Amino acid sequence: MSSQPLEIKTHLADLLRAALASVAPGTTAEIQLERPRDASHGDFASNLAMQLARALKENPRKIAERLVHELPRSPWLLKAEVAGAGFINFTVAPAAKTAVVAAVLAKGDDYGRGAQKPGKLQVEFVSANPTGPLHVGHGRGAAYGASLASLLAFAGHEVCREYYVNDAGRQMDILAVSTWLRYLDSFGEKIPFPPNAYQGDYVRDMAQQVRDAHGDRYLHPAAAVLACVPPADGEGADIEAHLDGLIAAAKDLLGEEWHYIHQHALSEQLADCRADLEEYGVHFDCWFSERSLYDTGMVAKAVAELEKRGHLYMQDGAKWFRSTAFGDEKDRVVQRENGLYTYFASDIAYHWNKFERGFTRIVDIWGADHHGYIPRVKGALKALDLDAEALDVALVQFVSLFRGTEKVSMSTRAGSYVTLRELRQEVGNDACRFFYLLRKQDQSLDFDLDLAKSQSNDNPVYYVQYAHARVCSVLAQWGGDATTLATTDLAPLASERELALAAKLAAFPEMIEGAARDHAPHSVAFWLRDLAAEFHAWYNAERLLVDDAAQKQARLALAVAVRQVIRNGLRLLGVSAPDAM
RNA sequence: GCCCUUGUAGCUCAGUGGAUAGAGCGACCGCCUCCUAAGCGGUAGGUCACAGGUUCGAUUCCUGUCUUGGGCGCCA
Numbered sequence: 001m002s003s004q005p006l007e008i009k010t011h012l013a014d015l016l017r018a019a020l021a022s023v024a025p026g027t028t029a030e031i032q033l034e035r036p037r038d039a040s041h042g043d044f045a046s047n048l049a050m051q052l053a054r055a056l057k058e059n060p061r062k063i064a065e066r067l068v069h070e071l072p073r074s075p076w077l078l079k080a081e082v083a084g085a086g087f088i089n090f091t092v093a094p095a096a097k098t099a100v101v102a103a104v105l106a107k108g109d110d111y112g113r114g115a116q117k118p119g120k121l122q123v124e125f126v127s128a129n130p131t132g133p134l135h136v137g138h139g140r141g142a143a144y145g146a147s148l149a150s151l152l153a154f155a156g157h158e159v160c161r162e163y164y165v166n167d168a169g170r171q172m173d174i175l176a177v178s179t180w181l182r183y184l185d186s187f188g189e190k191i192p193f194p195p196n197a198y199q200g201d202y203v204r205d206m207a208q209q210v211r212d213a214h215g216d217r218y219l220h221p222a223a224a225v226l227a228c229v230p231p232a233d234g235e236g237a238d239i240e241a242h243l244d245g246l247i248a249a250a251k252d253l254l255g256e257e258w259h260y261i262h263q264h265a266l267s268e269q270l271a272d273c274r275a276d277l278e279e280y281g282v283h284f285d286c287w288f289s290e291r292s293l294y295d296t297g298m299v300a301k302a303v304a305e306l307e308k309r310g311h312l313y314m315q316d317g318a319k320w321f322r323s324t325a326f327g328d329e330k331d332r333v334v335q336r337e338n339g340l341y342t343y344f345a346s347d348i349a350y351h352w353n354k355f356e357r358g359f360t361r362i363v364d365i366w367g368a369d370h371h372g373y374i375p376r377v378k379g380a381l382k383a384l385d386l387d388a389e390a391l392d393v394a395l396v397q398f399v400s401l402f403r404g405t406e407k408v409s410m411s412t413r414a415g416s417y418v419t420l421r422e423l424r425q426e427v428g429n430d431a432c433r434f435f436y437l438l439r440k441q442d443q444s445l446d447f448d449l450d451l452a453k454s455q456s457n458d459n460p461v462y463y464v465q466y467a468h469a470r471v472c473s474v475l476a477q478w479g480g481d482a483t484t485l486a487t488t489d490l491a492p493l494a495s496e497r498e499l500a501l502a503a504k505l506a507a508f509p510e511m512i513e514g515a516a517r518d519h520a521p522h523s524v525a526f527w528l529r530d531l532a533a534e535f536h537a538w539y540n541a542e543r544l545l546v547d548d549a550a551q552k553q554a555r556l557a558l559a560v561a562v563r564q565v566i567r568n569g570l571r572l573l574g575v576s577a578p579d580a581m
Numbered sequence: 582g583c584c585c586u587u588g589u590a591g592c593u594c595a596g597u598g599g600a601u602a603g604a605g606c607g608a609c610c611g612c613c614u615c616c617u618a619a620g621c622g623g624u625a626g627g628u629c630a631c632a633g634g635u636u637c638g639a640u641u642c643c644u645g646u647c648u649u650g651g652g653c654g655c656c657a
Contacts, residue, residue: 336655540621
């Protein structure tokens with residue numbers, strides 16, 4: 001046995017390179033080896049001859065024949081033949097395939113892990129305004145972001161998971177004033193609750209908490225509150241101006257105490273959000289406060305820097321960034337006429353800060369409705385002489401929730417939406433995470449609650465988990481020590497299914513690498529379903545606990561290797577791998 | 582109107598510059614005396630929206646048309 005049985009693919013590439021050097025000296029080409037879908041095309045196939053056809057001005061099949069003729073001999077290679085338009089199909093020795101079983105058992109949880117890669121990578125996701133419970137859309141972003149971060153880390157990157165807390169904007173003020181209005185209401189102060197304020201019951205809960213803790217300390221008569229507030233209805237009424245008036249009145253009447261209400265609402269919602277995500281298996285290394293960008297002067301600094309570089313101009317009393325000079329379709333305001341910075345200004349500061357923290361690769365995961373925002377952020381980075389190419393924005397499309405055929409209408413403000421927590425309770429964390437990943441993140445997803453519930457037994461997640469549980473069950477009946485299987489003689493693994501299964505396991509590291517490169521955790525989910533299918537088919541076709549000791553040991557080793565790979569894959573998706581179902 | 586996105590089996594969706602385009606669900610026919618039937622085998626089902634172009638080769642890349650959804654605030 002060679003000491004490098006795992007490198008069969010590399011080995012074949014080396015053979016091809018040698019053949020190429022002999023057939024066409026001085027010619028270079030990327031050696032591509034793929035695993036054909038069709039078993040009759042061998043274990044690996046190369047299109048090298050077709051790639052060379054143009055440069056050598058020769059028929060691809062002829063080139064292929066010469067390459068095969070010049071291929072060095074190898075004990076791992078049983079057969080190399082020309083097929084189709086000029087493919088070279090390789091059939092490798094069974095031992096070259098089954099050797100992966102020993103490798104999987106030896107590496108365990110680390111099987112499939114990529115070599116450490118240079119640089120520091122950040123994945124920022126969810127980043128929902130802490131103005132109410134997370135909903136099913138956030139659940140998708142969370143599932144995608146968490147799995148992507150795990151996948152990138154497993155592929156060898158140093159990864160930091162970050163949540164950007166929008167604790168500085170108008171939305172937080174609206175939440176705080178909503179809470180205060182509910183609080184006043186509980187004392188009988190009659191102020192019509194604005195339709196564009198936060199309607200959810202959790203706002204009343206927070207109002208009650210404030211009242212329980214501090215009684216009437218924040219109480220002001222309705223007349224005083226409404227004194228200077230623009231009307232909410234009637235001729236020329238503007239409900240946004242009305243709401244802003246209420247916020248101004250609250251700040252005026254409450255003075256320093258406004259901050260208590262504001263802070264209470266923020267910390268309550270953030271704590272709830274955090275707990276929700278933790279239960280969901282989504283963890284963050286850093287919760288980054290938008291307000292801190294103001295407190296440290298970072299926002300002012302970013303705007304000043306743009307100004308210094310001559311990228312800003314005044315118009316209509318506002319300060320504009322000339323983003324059109326960097327590919328945006330129109331210029332954008334960074335500082336409003338009223339002197340307040342826009343959200344965009346703090347976002348420029350935030351992204352600058354990301355670079356200052358040393359991240360060499362930044363992945364932002366945004367809702368798809370923010371796609372028009374990309375050119376201006378990248379434009380700002382370019383204007384600051386930062387590497388805009390280092391920023392990848394992954395857009396997560398909307399989730400439409402259905403109950404049967406009926407679409408559930410959702411509105412954050414109106415408080416009429418299904419929360420992530422409710423979804424998790426109905427469907428379960430595992431099914432929830434897996435279901436979200438069965439659709440590419442940049443495609444919209446229809447999530448049918450009734451279907452997810454009623455078909456929970458048919459959900460693909462159980463199909464994959466079941467394969468894992470089955471192996472556990474067999475091992476329990478066998479009663480031996482699974483760790484002893486690591487050195488098992490694998491020669492008895494000779495059936496077509498067994499060799500195919502081993503080849504599948506060998507492809508796991510390549511799949512991981514590709515999925516990480518493409519930021520596509522969904523392909524891990526699809527791949528695992530395929531692996532489970534191959535395992536179930538084998539399990540049904542062959543008995544594992546046979547009388548022949550050598551045969552039994554070898555099959556158990558293969559089964560344990562399958563279990564390990566399923567476990568490694570599910571871990572990346574945040575899905576549990578149960579021992580029994 | 583401009584920008585982005587989408588079109589693949591009855592339904593929901595993967596996939597790829599390569600060979601005869603796949604899976605799940607649904608339909609139909611089978612498989613438990615046997616390690617978990619939350620499983621397996623089989624059958625049926627396709628002009629990869631349409632038309633051009635690039636290429637040895639296009640469902641994949643480019644252009645146009647039609648089509649799905651979204652975005653175009655001194656909101657976040």
